[in-house]
Amino acid sequence: MPHGYGYGSPWWHGRFRGCGYRITVPRQAILDFLSRTSKHMSAEDIYVGIHKTFPNVGLTTVYRTLELLVEMGLVFKFDFGDGRARYELAMGPKGVRHHHHLVCTSCGRAIDYTDFIDEEKELLARTEKGLSEKYNFRISNHLIQFYGLCDKCRGK
Amino acid sequence: MPHGYGYGSPWWHGRFRGCGYRITVPRQAILDFLSRTSKHMSAEDIYVGIHKTFPNVGLTTVYRTLELLVEMGLVFKFDFGDGRARYELAMGPKGVRHHHHLVCTSCGRAIDYTDFIDEEKELLARTEKGLSEKYNFRISNHLIQFYGLCDKCRGK
DNA sequence: ATATAAATGAAAATGATTTTCAATAAGAGT
DNA sequence: ACTCTTATTGAAAATCATTTTCATTTATAT
Known part of the structure; x- marks a missing residue:
């Protein structure tokens, strides 16, 4: 498989390891979820979105993970003026969107x-x-x- | 006095009357305060700023007035990412800043x-x-x- | 397998903003 | 000036997104 990350570790594992961050179930769930949508998601949207598959990931963890991802530059945080922040994956394998x-x-x-x-x-x-x-x-x-x-x- | 509004009614009185809004002490205090600063003020900054001169203007009224002014286009509302909105006068007698x-x-x-x-x-x-x-x-x-x-x- | 520190979840706390509601006051009409 | 009507106000309570606390769990280096 030339190019693409269909098999093996997701592309962002290296970034995590390099920063000394652990690769956990909630983090994988959230990144995976974000990579499957092109919408602008609130923390709660994400919480609800992964809850069916990962019922024991709490909203607090979603907030904490998003904060981490924003700080790492993997996710952008936006304010559209309705009082809740929205999040989007900053880049995928294909580069910055x-x-x-x-x-x-x-x-x-x-x-x-x-x-x-x-x-x-x-x-x-x-x-x-x-x-x-x-x-x-x-x-x-x-x-x-x-x-x-x-x-x-x-x-x- | 050619040009300028040093005497007589402030320039925004007409806008208020035209919209059927009343000209009240808190509204005058807030607009006057905003017109004297070029900083980015939070609702509480404004509340504190006018409190010495107008001790009976409440924070609730500051929020309500700012909402009205934003809706009228007289004030801009900004989000600098620290969880509190900032407000600036949109225009003065000299036009849009x-x-x-x-x-x-x-x-x-x-x-x-x-x-x-x-x-x-x-x-x-x-x-x-x-x-x-x-x-x-x-x-x-x-x-x-x-x-x-x-x-x-x-x-x- | 074990130790250790990072990460987690539930509940409580925070803090900006909004809502509620009875009291007040602006402005039109007299 | 006086009265009436209704917008506006202030205080307190409510809201609601986000953060903090803390005891428990888990990833991973050894």
Whole structure:
């Protein structure tokens, strides 16, 4: 099997071992679950999602694991303004899934978009460089979100 | 006094009256306080800030007023990732204060920046147009934040 | 197989924000 | 100015996502 991780250890085992973190059932369950969806999941969504298969993984552990994954850079954490954080796998075997969000201020739905990323990337790189120098900031990340009304909510 | 609103009713009275909202002491206090600062204030910051002069304005009213002001578009609400919302006056007599933020992931400090706004504006306008059409979204706003370590937090 | 420290789950704590509800006050009409 | 109507308010209680505590379990180095 050239490329792909169908058999053998999942690709992220090395990252864990390298950081001295243990590979546990809840962590595998959560990463596996996240890798099977492209939606924006809340901690509770994930808890519910794995509960059928792993009934003894608690919500606390989901929160703790997500915090760890965010800190490791494996997961992105977003705030769409409804008071609960959303999580998404940052990258898979194929690399970083770079995208931004269109958030509906009425129903809270968030749509991923990857359009215009190339021009955007170029501008962002320049902006980051300029800002880093001017404010002596080490920029590691950015967030772009557009807000508005989705097609369903437009008709009032 | 040509231009400026030093005497007479504050500029936002009309907006309130037009919406059928009453002009009350707490609302005046909060708007006045926000117009005197350029910092990013939490609801409690505002509560504390006006408490000396207006000891009988409660925290509940601060939250309620901010919600109203955000809905009216007079105030922007931001999330810098520390669990408490921050508020800023959206515009003054001089117009919209368009800027974005550099957020330090270590100390939580947020720096305003207005650099590169012109190029950015152009790209954003194009992106908004494209996204609006493609996803049938009515975009009304956007958020851009850069995350990293500020000068003070860089030296670990 | 064993030791040891990391990881876990349940319950309790936290803390920002919201809701409830009776009391107050803004503003229209007089 | 006075009255009426209803929006607005403040205090206390409720909510709810997330975090902390702590005794127990488990991954993994030995």
